[in-house]
Amino acid sequence: MGHGCDYECESCGYAVNFQFGGGGILHDYKKMIMDGEYGERAIEVLEEGDTGHIYASWSPYVCGSCGSYRSDAPVVIERSGKRAYTSPVKCDCGKRMRRVNESELKGELTCPKCGGRMSNVGEYLWD
Ligand SMILES: [Zn+2]
Ligand SMILES: [Zn+2]
Numbered sequence: 001m002g003h004g005c006d007y008e009c010e011s012c013g014y015a016v017n018f019q020f021g022g023g024g025i026l027h028d029y030k031k032m033i034m035d036g037e038y039g040e041r042a043i044e045v046l047e048e049g050d051t052g053h054i055y056a057s058w059s060p061y062v063c064g065s066c067g068s069y070r071s072d073a074p075v076v077i078e079r080s081g082k083r084a085y086t087s088p089v090k091c092d093c094g095k096r097m098r099r100v101n102e103s104e105l106k107g108e109l110t111c112p113k114c115g116g117r118m119s120n121v122g123e124y125l126w127d
Contacts, residue, residue: 001127002058007069007109011116018060018100019071019126029054029075038075038087045077045085052078060100063091067112069100 002021008014033042033054045051056073063069068091077085089097100109109118 001125003123003125005105005120006122007118008121009111009114009116009118012111012114014111014113014118016069016118017071018069018105019058020060022056022058022073027056029056033075033077042075042077042085042087050079051084052081054078060105061089061097062100063093063095063097065095066091066093067110068092069109069112070097072097
């Protein structure tokens with residue numbers, strides 16, 4: 001269960017869809033991690049033991065290099081109720097992406113194509 005938002009550039013019409021939440025995605029993350037899908041660091045965290053909930057949650061990300069936006073669901077490994085590990089989100093250009101913060105979502109997002117203003121044009125629920 002989660003929700004999504006559509007943003008559209010007011011100048012060129014470039015559109016992006018952001019997804020949030022999604023605890024309902026059912027995968028065997030432990031197996032995927034041990035299969036090496038998330039790299040060495042994730043395996044180390046699992047092998048250190050004492051891990052709790054392992055899940056993936058959707059959030060919007062932005063690339064600091066090329067400005068692209070995208071939603072992704074990195075895997076999170078918890079230990080004692082805290083995030084012990086979050087898998088990195090990489091842009092198509094190869095650079096690491098960071099999470100878009102709340103104030104950016106409420107305020108102004110910049111269009112990666114033309115530099116124009118992106119505005120929220122719709123919200124919906126999904127499961
Ligand atoms: Zn634009
Ligand atoms: Zn990029």
